[in-house]
Amino acid sequence: MFQESVVDRSLSGRRNLDLHARLWGVEPRRAAKRTDELMAIFDLGDIIDRPVESYSGGQRRRLEIARALLSRPRVLFLDEPTVGLDPLIRHELIDVIADLRERTDITVILTTHYLEEAEQLCDRVAVMHLGEIVGLDSPDALLGSLGAELLELRVSDDPIAAIDLLRSRRLAGDDAFAVGATVTVPLHRRRPARAIAAIEGLDIETTSVSTRRTTLDDVYVRLTGNRIDR
């Protein structure tokens, strides 16, 4: 499934499915049965005979996934399937993909910039940077590399100088990083209250200090952030 919608918009959803089945060599009777199954799974029954140009973004995406499944592939590539969709439709589609993952034994390869989708849907996540895989593991293992909790400081001065100072006082390890004016420090086994108290005693001017759960976004920034972690 492509990043942008790739359908014959002036044809009906059924016609799009039919064309795909014929070109992929699915026997007509089997294709009709499979179309009925997929219509039920993806809730396309009410719209299947309407021109695709009248579909919402989410309906079109569901049709495209159904179309890709018509020929019973063993691997399904989804290229940023939720890009450009509003949050409601996006979550609806994530549910559809999650359901597909549970129901079938198809290998789904999903590319996405929304890392919470990867965390939610994937068994293994590969982080790509400049054409290379810079991290490959289960979401839990990737998250574990930064620990469960992070300390986040918004600083008024140079964030790199702040990181250097934190490292010199052993309050931050090599995995601390900065994005803009925000310095992120993985806590690992340190206690948040103790870390905050220690930082308050340093010569770092902060506008806010908080702790939060580690996300795959943090892992991504850490793995790809050579521009910012100087």
Add this chain to the structure above:
Amino acid sequence: MAVASIAVPTRAQRQKRTGAGRALATLSRRRFALSARTPREIIVPLVNPVVFALVIAPALSKVIGSFRPGLDYVSFVAIGTIGLLVPINTMFAGLGVLVDRASGAQRELIAAPVPRSYLVFGNLSVALATTSLQVVALIGFALLRGAHFSASSTGILWFVAAVLLFAIGSYGVAETLANRMPTQEEYIGVVPAVAILPWFFAGSLFPLSTLPRGLAAFARALPLTHALALMRYGLGVDRLGVGLHDIWGMTNVQVMAGLSLLAVALFAVAFTVLSVRVFSRSALR
């Protein structure tokens, strides 16, 4: 990110590749459903040539009379308008390729387990069908307006072969341009130069012999010139093959007709091969 991704068919499905005939029929049906959904889409390209055959040709005939004894100008121009109808219709068909690429299912079709050339042939078959329908309609209108055609069965074969081969070549030009042009605006910009300009030089409204020598030489290189001379010879508008003589300067009409047919056939083959090649390459972008 511009990564093309596909739902990979299983090995069994790959082995049992879609039958060629079935795939071509499917692609043709798809193109027909997309580009000839309403009568309007078939009738609109007919308007200009029909107005030409019904209004302008008889008016010109009245003013000019006949520039050659035994030649009916209304019939002469009626055939000439086919030289306008075919390129316009095939260029319109080429627009479908651009739409397919910009907002249609082209990438889905490219990922299908069928040869890419089938996509071009599927489009071509529909362009040929609509063009043929329009040519038949045009001939019918011309007959109603007083054109005279007296063709033998062999003559009809010359005519049909000339129309079909010229339409195939013209569609090849359209498909090639559609795959080379980045936007619809640019494509539409070249339509007059490709579809209309040659028509003025190809003996559509007047015989080749009336052109200055340099322009006549240029006209002889145009496939349309050969196609029109053949069509007129085939339908008995130019029974003596004077148009063919203007091109080849020979006396044997059959040989000249054969040579002109060969010229149109070469045009058809060359641009079909080129269009398939250009499409296959552009599909990889």
